[in-house]
Structure formats: C-alpha cells, structure tokens
Amino acid sequence: MTFFSGPVGFATGGYFEATAVSATAVSSSAVSFTNVPIGAEHSDRVVVVSLVAWESGSSQRTWTVGNTEIGGVNPTALATSSRDDSNQSITALFARALPTGTTTTITVGYSNSVTYHAIQVYRVIRGSASAYSTNTDSNNSSSTLTLSLNTPSSGVVFAAATRDINDNYPTWTGLDGQSSVDGPAFSGSHAAKKVTAATPYVITGSSSSAADEAGCSACISF
Numbered sequence: 001m002t003f004f005s006g007p008v009g010f011a012t013g014g015y016f017e018a019t020a021v022s023a024t025a026v027s028s029s030a031v032s033f034t035n036v037p038i039g040a041e042h043s044d045r046v047v048v049v050s051l052v053a054w055e056s057g058s059s060q061r062t063w064t065v066g067n068t069e070i071g072g073v074n075p076t077a078l079a080t081s082s083r084d085d086s087n088q089s090i091t092a093l094f095a096r097a098l099p100t101g102t103t104t105t106i107t108v109g110y111s112n113s114v115t116y117h118a119i120q121v122y123r124v125i126r127g128s129a130s131a132y133s134t135n136t137d138s139n140n141s142s143s144t145l146t147l148s149l150n151t152p153s154s155g156v157v158f159a160a161a162t163r164d165i166n167d168n169y170p171t172w173t174g175l176d177g178q179s180s181v182d183g184p185a186f187s188g189s190h191a192a193k194k195v196t197a198a199t200p201y202v203i204t205g206s207s208s209s210a211a212d213e214a215g216c217s218a219c220i221s222f
Helices: none
Strands: 015-037 045-055 076-084 088-097 103-125 133-150 155-163 171-173 176-182 187-195 200-221
Touching: 015 176, 015 187, 045 155, 045 187, 076 133, 088 103, 088 155, 088 200, 103 155, 103 187, 133 155, 171 187, 187 200
Parallel strands: none
Antiparallel strands: 015 103, 045 088, 045 103, 076 088, 076 200, 133 200, 155 187, 155 200, 171 200, 176 187
C-alpha cells in the first residue's frame, strides 16, 4: 500500500493533506475504524473519507452504502458507486466538518455484509463539506474508468475505485498522491488533486487488465 501526505495548496488559503490509510477484513454490514488520525485541529477543518470495498459471490444482489459516521455524526455523502456482477465492487466519498480532535472513529454501514474494506482519510482546511460536482462510472470487464467533473476556481478533486481483480488497481491520470490496496481477489485505489481553474475536468483510472470495476469522484470548493 502506498501513501502520500503533506499540505497541498497553501498559496490560495485552502489546502488539504492525507492523514491516514486503514484496511480491514471482517464480514459485516457495519465496520468501524478506530483512532483514525485526522491531523491537527482547525476551526475550518473538513474530514473527507474515501472508501473502497469488495465482497465475493454477490451476483445479482444490490449493495448500497448505508449508515456511515465520522466521529459519531452522519457525514455528507459526496458520491457512491458499485458494480454487482459476479462479485461486488463498492466505492464512496464522504465529508464532515470536524474542527476538534486529532483522531476519530469512522463507521461504514452496508445494505449487506461486506468483507474487505479500505479507507483513505484527508484533512481539508477552508473547504466545503458539500460537493461542488460529482461523477461515477462502473463497467463490466473494462480496463478504464472515466470521470468528468466541473471544477471551481479553487478546490480539491477526490476519486476512489475498486476492481474485481487483485494486484491491478487503477492508476489515475489527472490526480496526484495515489494510495492503493490489494486483497485476495480485488484491488482499489484513492487519489486527489488541488484544482485552480473553473473548467470541465476529466480524470481516468487505467489498469493493465480488464475487470469489473466501479469508481466515484467528487470535487469540493475552497
């Protein structure tokens, strides 16, 4: 698993940094990540959580991300996407304004039991907890996810993707600071980038092999 950190975007006042990655394998319809680092306190801090999850043998069953909490409070669901062919690939992005504390508990709920879960957590300063724009994509036996958004003059684009194949996570074009996770039969990745122009913005997640896959993206403004 790769990981990036460090404030990005001080020049215009708003900035973000990755604070934690965490993964667990437990079959449950609700999973909690405890003592998750969220960085230094700040009166204008927003915590963004990027989720990738996977379950085997879930053909023809519809999975949704259910009750989710950041620090005991339901966050804003920025974007979600899933693909339910022979297995289930799930992605989601959430955000909550959380000015106090340096760690928190993040709980993710599902409509059915899911076994593999991984999160990337970001600390955003002077950013919105609501989405400026979102986009999702899911494919059957494909090697490319394409996500198009409109961006503000200053903000952050986040993306997450899960693929129904191991050791073949998407590599993102148009985003930086990728982190990845591999499981017994799946792979996933998270990425983000500060944007500085109001324009249509296209990002792609490309892999070397075709597989069932799901991806979601969201942009928030500073």
